[in-house]
Amino acid sequence: MYRTTMRRLRDGGKYLSNAIRKRENRSYSNLPCDTVYGGPKPQDPVKRVTLRHLASKYTKKKPITMLTAYDYPSAVHVDQAGIDICLVGDSVGMVVHGHDTTLPVTMDDMLLHCRAVARGARRSLLVGDLPFGSYEQSPSQAVANATRLLKEGGMDAVKLEGGYGSRVTAAKAIVEAGIAVMGHVGLTPQAISALGGFRPQGQTSSGAKMVLEHALALQESGCFAIVLECLPSPVSAAITSALKIPTIGIGAGSKCSGQVLVYHDILGMMQHPHYVKVTPKFCKQYAQVGNIVNEALVSYREEVTNGTFPSRAHSPYQMDAAELDSFIGELEGSGLSLAAEAASTASKGSSENNETVVQVKR
Structure with missing residues (x-):
């Protein structure tokens, strides 16, 4: 147990030392080329x-x-x-x-x-x-x-x-x-x-x-x-x-x-x-x-304008069904019937979207 602990501490120290060295090397380009005063190695x-x-x-x-x-x-x-x-x-x-x-x-x-x-x-x-x-x-x-x-x-x-x-x-x-x-x-x-x-x-x-x-x-x-x-x-x-x-x-x-x-x-x-x-x-x-770049930006503008972006594949985030029902119920209870209807309609597209994302991943 003691040897295992000491080995982990030693390995961890090496890892930390390497991490610090990498960070320093990233910040400064011209490190000393000669180890005249025991500094960084060439x-x-x-x-x-x-x-x-x-x-x-x-x-x-x-x-x-x-x-x-x-x-x-x-x-x-x-x-x-x-x-x-x-x-x-x-x-x-x-x-x-x-x-x-x-x-x-x-x-x-x-x-x-x-x-x-x-x-x-x-x-x-x-x-x-x-x-x-x-x-x-x-x-x-x-x-x-x-x-x-x-x-x-x-x-x-x-x-x-x-x-x-x-x-x-x-x-x-x-x-x-x-x-x-x-x-x-x-x-x-x-x-x-x-x-x-x-x-x-x-x-x-x-x-x-x-x-x-x-x-x-x-x-x-x-x-x-x-x-x-x-x-x-x-x-x-x-x-x-x-x-x-x-x-x-x-x-x-x-x-x-x-x-x-x-x-x-x-x-x-x-x-x-x-x-x-x-x-x-x-x-x-x-x-x-x-x-x-110009072609890509024009394509983006056109897709947003005609409603093809974001597609179902680019709307991946889901709500749990129970949470969604609770949310819609809260909206209806607060007199926000239009908001509840919008959420319900979007949920149908979201469900189809989830199926599309799974198919894409496969």
Whole structure:
């Protein structure tokens, strides 16, 4: 008896320990890779993408995959697809919230979406965008908001736009605070006020050289990778060759170290005029999910309208016959004869429904 009890306690302890470990692994991606201070054992890089995993792919010249996600379902899909990096982008403002630009997105918006994505993605490296106005004012502001994305949002790293002035200073300060930073040059959507709209960059010799200088400045600040957006392929190839860190292209040709696209764009999620207006030319649609969704919703509306839904098969809940008789009697006793009649009529359909459900299960 004693041995049995002790074995159960020991097994229960193992189960509890494993449960706690799984919960911790879900919450934090970048666990220590070396047991220098007796912490968690080295994690399997195949199960959880880390910066070391990305560096290894870069060294071996294996393309890096990156995709956006903005909520729990999209994060699960991105994760299960084996995508290396899951970006919670401030593009959420355009594809989810219906804005024409990313400028209205706030830190609170980003934190809400980051938390949802962190709950859904267990494998991908999680990167959260620092929204417009959250890092430009001072290094302390940048570090404070970057810290929030990790502590409150569950991210592994942050991304910021621009490779000049306060942007580079912010990137360096965040890196020095111990937070991984991804840079972003070329078309930087947060700077459309200065750029004059969503326009490709680096199309002149001087413009291309400037983008290269910005990328080099971000590398010098300590960024682990840099997004290149809306650039001619030769410019992206030159920047990728000049840098010693990975480049992730979006509308920048095939010569980058990896590629990123927006979740809703590649799935063809929506056909709404507003969304079509903000869908970039460089995006390839791998599906037409929006058409399937539209057809399903129209079918639902039609079935509700013509009374075919819910059918008997979709009305499975029953009352015990004695309870139903009692209920109808209570209604009649309360002077609710019409209600009693409605319940009685529905009970006949319910009985037939029960027979249908049993047949379906068989």
